[in-house]
Amino acid sequence: MAELPMIHLTIDNKKVEVPKGTTILQAARKVNIDIPTLCYLKEINAIGDCRMCITEVEGRKGFATSCIQQVEEDMVVHTHSPAVIEARKMILDLILSNHHRDCLTCEKNGNCELQALAVKFNVQGVRYEGTKNEHKVDDKSPAIVRDFNKCILCRRCVSACKKVQKIGAIDAVNRGFASCVSTVGDNSLNDVNCTFCGQCIQACPTGALHEKDSTEIVWENLRDPETFVVVQTAPAVRVALGEEFGMPIGTNVAGKMVTALKRLGFDKVFDTNTGADFTIMEEATEFVKRFKENDNLPMMTSCCPAWVKYIEMNYPEYLPHLSSCKSPHEMFGAVLKTYYATKQKINPEKIFVVSVMPCIAKKFERQREEMKDNGVYDVDAVITTRELARMIKQANIEFVELEDEGFDNPMGEATGAGAIFGVTGGVMEAALRTASELITKKPLEKINFEEVRGQKGIKRATIKIGEKEVKIVVASGLGNAEKIMEEIKKGKADYQFVEIMACPGGCIMGGGEPIKSSKIRETIDVAKKRSEAMYTIDEKSKVRLSHKNPVLQKIYKEYLGEPGGKLAHELLHTHYQKREKYSF
């Protein structure tokens, strides 16, 4: 790639040199000059709607929109001239005049970009009061709540949904003051083509979009002495939870998390990474069989519930290609309510399984009819990383000060392969590790599969397993999933194994993870930091291959029988259904 020519300009009397094509906003942030924004979100939304980022450029009539305006040679920019500040104040006032302003009871209190600006601009009252738009809150779906009374029409969610995920469940509707972000016919998200990936929530600067709260039901069960409350935590939770308590992005807080969960009163604290090991056992076995028999290839991973809902709605003809494996926490739930319950002599109906997930769609997955065994759900409640943080805060636990504790045994032991499930390429890598040994019957020479690592949206590779070659592809983000599916549909690709995660970057960037402001997303590579923490966990693990997990080996031997066997199939596998995109 040819190097871009450098442009020289002055921002607030500071000389700046940036490559051609850089925007004023990017150039300013590069030299630590902050320009307030609301609608801007790096690589997702730069449409210049909110008008907060306006700046003055000498010799130009009118303000420049700094999130769009590219730098020009010898440009002189003033980011906070009196005229700019006055105009921004008006903009902010106008936004607030059409906002509910019930900050104290808002779920984004303390992490709201609008609130932060109100503080910055020392807003003491709203000058241009007037009528407000009133919207009904949509809480019909099991996963996402939309409260558009708090929407500021930045359209970051629309871009995340339409441009990144290529779903378009929500869009700008109506015109003028009545404009809002909505679904077709203002139906509930529950009844449209939403996959519940939750990327809209991640994009929202205010409290207009959030997960459906499940903490109440968890508290309720924790209070009930009759119920045996078990919690399991997904791989991606531990590398992000600390952020909610001010810890640096990418800190592994597994130990503190376990301690906190025990303090909250959970009877047992288990690790979903073990569930991931189950998934690999089953999925690798399934793959090896299908690969040998050339049965419904490419096989596609099925642990991402948003992806599963996506393919059910958009490519139902490819459902036989999905691995029949349940996702890790569901497998784990099933094992808990059967094997573990029998062993501990607890009535499965008295066990309440809580999954702490980085994910919004897991809330939907949990209540699918297919996720029941013997009439009881495998998992009873799903809370997100953020909800867990809220519970810890409510319990007044000083998280940062906590000692480390370990997961409960016997189900708390997991491998490094299970640990990397939360990052794009992780499932593929874990599966390849096991599949290789299953096929070659020899120990792996190299455990790391660098080909599937990294934050690229699509990663293609041909992996040599023994004498055979396996063509694989790893995609994250549903927009990329669409590309892969179209390739396959049009016969332009002959993959044998496909890993899809709905959230760009994988579960570590899931809809349920801590929300980072636009400015942080601009300046820090959050996905990279969180994923590095994950790979570190893997590197430090004693066992790094799922099938070598002694806990698993024991359970298969004592209870499940063969991987892919009859009982394993009953408990750990599932099936899928074609779904209408729009059900109204």
Added chain:
Amino acid sequence: MKTLEEIEAIRTKKRKELDIRVNSNVGSKEKHILVCHGTGCTSSKSPEIINTFRKIIKEKQIKNVRVIQTGCFGLCSKGPIVIIRPEDTFYAMVTPEDCKEIVEKHIIEGKIVEHLLCKDIDGSKVQNLDSLTFYKKQKRIALKNCGVIDPENIDEYIAFDGYKALEKVLLHMTPDEVIETIEKSGLRGRGGAGFPTGKKWELTRRATGKQKYVVCNADEGDPGAFMDRSILEGDPHSVLEAMIIAGYAICANQGYIYVRAEYPIAVERFKIAIEQARKYGLLGKNIFGTDFDFDVDVRLGAGAFVCGEETALLESIEGKRGQPRVKPPYPANQGLWFKPTLINNVETFANVTRIILNGADWYSSIGTENSKGTKVFALGGNVVNIGLVEVPMGTTLREIVYDIGGGIPNNRDFKAAQTGGPSGGCIPKEHLDTPIDYESLKQIGSMMGSGGLIVMDDTKCMVNLAKFYLSFTVDESCGKCTPCRIGTKRMLELLEKITQGEAELEDLEKLEELAVNIPKTAICGLGQSAPNPVLSTLKYFREEYLEHIKYKQCRTGECKALAKIQIDPGKCKGCGMCKRNCPVNAISGEPGKVHTIDESVCIGCGTCIAVCPFHAIN
């Protein structure tokens, strides 16, 4: 496909045949009955008139008489209009019932039907179009063919030098020469902002990219303006020809015209024009045997004022919500599907062929120093002659309102004229003598706009008018940027407060703050100019705002919450006009005696004020 020679042959033959349309002294046996088939006259049954004429002529087996549907003649308030050529007799407000009389008396007996002649401003009956004061100060360039030719007949267009400019351009000029001619002519965009057209062409030509587009903006959204529609209805080929020329100049081979679907006649005529041009090989591959290809497609607008804004229009053509893009980048570099795109409005294009044929010097000799040529206005409101007028730049407002428009009806006084529609401003009496051009209008707080010119008499409340425009903007705001979406709404609410008599002086301050800051921060022209009606009325009619706020009074009675409609006993003659016209029977009184209004019944509709011959009701 027609060759150059064949087209020239059509031109010569047809021109001879149509001489009677423009030359009243031809001794021709033939007669042409021209009936306006523009939207205005169509609304008052001109299609029925055309049919009736045709039926009668057939029945009576009259030879050598043709009934032609034409575009707008301009004097819409006198419609439906019928003109008989070659003698150029101008009949106004014709009904289908009048057709028989016209045929029998005029066509057969050769006598003028006196009672259908048009009354001029001074009350005298005028026989032909050219003697009407309405037309005297006009100069028709863009409207040259409107009302002369049958817009659905390409041969008639060709007869009046149609496609001659294209021929000249393709065979004898380089693209640079074309652009230079347009640049030298001084033509500026007629859509409102007045950007130099030649420069726009030049920028698009210089933009990098193989695929380029020409777009004609026919999304005339200004309420009360219908210049562009009339051109499309009356002379669609002139616009089409200019688009092809523009395509040649900027090296594009695809054009789009974006027309409001609410303009069915214009759409239909333009589609016919495209078909005819394709048939003749004037559109398509290898036009006039050169290696230049060009084609045009029609795209329909669906009722969004903001789509008149060029980037919103592009979004709309692409099938999206018509939400403007942040500029720069400008369409000349990144337009339709992010390819370099030239966008001009209808009237701008309508000038192009005349400039090519008559030369840049001819064009630049018309108008003022910085605004060349003519401007078409849709003159409306409280003025005697309502219709389309085309005047040289530099004509004063007074000339338009009084000489062409015939002044204010009902013995009322002129209060203000509004130009530029919702983006423009009000011009008060003291500026009546301002010569109209881009700069002078801006200087007095208004703008040229696309050409709406609404005259208001002294019964109009300026605060209410500002409110009207703001409610329009609020309705039409796309909702994309904060200042326009919420800011204009707040301005409207403040204006509502004022007209309800609930405002305090601080509200006026807020209104002014918003009016100053919204233009600086809004994304597009719609938002940026939305406060103009408020700013200009505040500038010239501030005392009216203060009356509403301080004394809770509206001097015109238009603000109903503040108005009590009362009959002035000193002026009332008891004629009973008000009583008869009151829709809710709120007025009582004996004939010849002072009448009274029952306030509990009155709905404040103002009908009585309008009908009172003695101005006794306020």
Added chain:
Amino acid sequence: MPEKKEQSCSCMEQKLKKEVKKILEVYTQEKDNLIPILNDIQVKYGYIPQIAQKEISEYLKIPMAEIYGVITFYSRFTLKPKGKYAISVCLGTACFVKGSEKIMERLKGRLKIKEGETTPDGKFSIDSTRCVGACGIAPVFTINGEVYGRATVKKLDEVLDKLEKGEM
């Protein structure tokens, strides 16, 4: 017999789907055909039925929310059928100056509905337009496209009286 009703309902749906598909066939599957297609459907049905939106969504591969966003953006497109008599008052400036606001007020007051609404009996609906181009005979209102010029509140009342009595 509710079953039968349902059947006829889905029958109607099938018919509608077929008709919409016919309209769609004329167009290529390019996204920029969305507005012309919506226009055709609006003209044919007087509104844009939800089934049609679904069909368009599948044909052009545009999410329904986006189509809905386009429909609700342009005032020409409506989601509900208009009344038997669709009355539209011009609120363009020329008509406004000549008092069209009062005609609108009267109309709303008499029919007891707001702009954009249809009377419960489906007989009347009210809309406003911006300039129908008949400024010469302002103020104007239109009923099913037919223009009534030089309108007054009284004239409106007379027309409405006739329509209510079914004389027109």
